[in-house]
Amino acid sequence: AGNLNARGRLGDLVDPSLRTYNWDQAKIVLNLAMMCTDQSPSLRPTMSQVVAVLEGEKTLEDLSKEIAPST
Numbered sequence: 694a695g696n697l698n699a700r701g702r703l704g705d706l707v708d709p710s711l712r713t714y715n716w717d718q719a720k721i722v723l724n725l726a727m728m729c730t731d732q733s734p735s736l737r738p739t740m741s742q743v744v745a746v747l748e749g750e751k752t753l754e755d756l757s758k759e760i761a762p763s764t
Contacts, residue, residue, distance in 0.1 A: 698727050721746065724753050728760070736760055 697705050703723040707714065725746055731737050738746075738756055745751040 694727065694730070703727075721753060725756075728753075728756065736762070 694703075694706060697703055703720065704716070706723055707719055725738075725743060728736075728738055729743065738760055742751065742756055742759065746753060746756055
């Protein structure tokens with residue numbers, strides 16, 4: 694998944710047997726999954742943050758800003 698993400702091909706992770714799906718929603722879920730599997734636990738979102746994104750209360754951009762390491 695990491696290689697596909699790096700090459701901008703996250704869509705290749707979607708099951709081809711799905712005949713129709715909303716690409717915008719799939720993109721959010723796939724990018725969220727990438728964040729949840731970050732090698733650094735401190736850079737992973739909490740479950741409440743994940744739920745907020747899935748319910749549309751936050752965007753991925755909002756979430757990225759929240760979990761970004763402070764400099």
